[in-house]
Amino acid sequence: MVHWSAEEKQLIAGxxxxxxxxxxxxxxxxxxxxxxxxxxxxxSNFGNLSSPTAITGNPKVRAxxxxxxxxFGDAIKNLDNIKGTxxxxxxxxxxxxxxxPENFRLLGDILIIVLAxxxxxxx
Amino acid sequence: MLTAEDKKLIQQIWGKLGGAEEEIGAETxxxxxxxxxxxxxxxxxxxxxxxxxxxxxxxxxxVTALGTAIKNMDNLSQALSELSNLHAYNLRVDPPCFSxxxxxxxxxxxxxxxxxxxxSPEVHSAVDKFMSAVAAVLAEKYR
Numbered sequence: 001m002v003h004w005s006a007e008e009k010q011l012i013a014g015x016x017x018x019x020x021x022x023x024x025x026x027x028x029x030x031x032x033x034x035x036x037x038x039x040x041x042x043x044s045n046f047g048n049l050s051s052p053t054a055i056t057g058n059p060k061v062r063a064x065x066x067x068x069x070x071x072f073g074d075a076i077k078n079l080d081n082i083k084g085t086x087x088x089x090x091x092x093x094x095x096x097x098x099x100x101p102e103n104f105r106l107l108g109d110i111l112i113i114v115l116a117x118x119x120x121x122x123x
Numbered sequence: 124m125l126t127a128e129d130k131k132l133i134q135q136i137w138g139k140l141g142g143a144e145e146e147i148g149a150e151t152x153x154x155x156x157x158x159x160x161x162x163x164x165x166x167x168x169x170x171x172x173x174x175x176x177x178x179x180x181x182x183x184x185x186v187t188a189l190g191t192a193i194k195n196m197d198n199l200s201q202a203l204s205e206l207s208n209l210h211a212y213n214l215r216v217d218p219p220c221f222s223x224x225x226x227x228x229x230x231x232x233x234x235x236x237x238x239x240x241x242x243s244p245e246v247h248s249a250v251d252k253f254m255s256a257v258a259a260v261l262a263e264k265y266r
Contacts, residue, residue: 030244031247031248034244034245034247034248035244035247035248035251052245052248055244056244112232113228113232113242113247114235116233116235116236117235117238118239119236120237120239121236123232
């Protein structure tokens with residue numbers, strides 16, 4: 001498990017306070033589907049994912065992005081018990097959704113880039 | 124596979140860096156050493172403190188090489204042939220975790236902080252594909 005120093009926890013909470021969860025979530029998920037198109041396999045019922053423009057404007061993508069990032073927010077409030085916080089979601093992604101965990105790393109990397117583009121030098 | 128559109132976007136974005144190559148290289152390396160400490164193991168002979176001459180010098184080298192690669196995107200294998208040899212036979216940077224992955228991620232973070240909204244999903248995708256292609260070429264001769 002990852003451990004954060006007190007300073008790191010503060011930095012995370014500080015950044016998160018400035019994040020627009022709906023916008024960033026939508027953007028991060030859209031970019032995942034655009035930059036790593038094979039991830040679209042998990043979203044075949046989301047409708048039109050045929051181009052970057054379609055993906056970015058897709059309301060299901062936006063809504064789901066917001067959901068995902070809201071969960072991240074829950075984790076941030078519970079950094080000392082991420083395992084517990086994500087226990088049900090972990091089961092869901094494994095047993096029902098069958099998502100290769102490598103995809104979580106991809107989303108994480110994308111989110112970091114989204115935050116970097118929003119926060120500029122502050123990041 | 125890099126499309127013509129990808130190549131155009133990459134060249135455009137590189138053109139916007141306006142001579143800040145050395146800074147971008149140094150910042151990329153610094154972020155990489157900071158966020159992915161195992162990458163430091165390849166530089167035991169370096170002063171790894173922030174802003175060190177060695178980090179600046181090496182950052183500039185790396186970004187210059189990427190610039191060369193961008194001018195030769197239709198023939199990356201040949202353009203990076205010397206570097207490919209170097210990484211395979213001398214440096215032997217671990218290919219699967221290829222620190223290139225970490226380097227690529229940090230480079231993208233630096234570009235995103237500088238370009239903000241201009242670092243659109245399309246540009247992001249093109250740069251990601253390009254860095255994957257570079258990593259693949261550098262790993263070509265490993266075995």
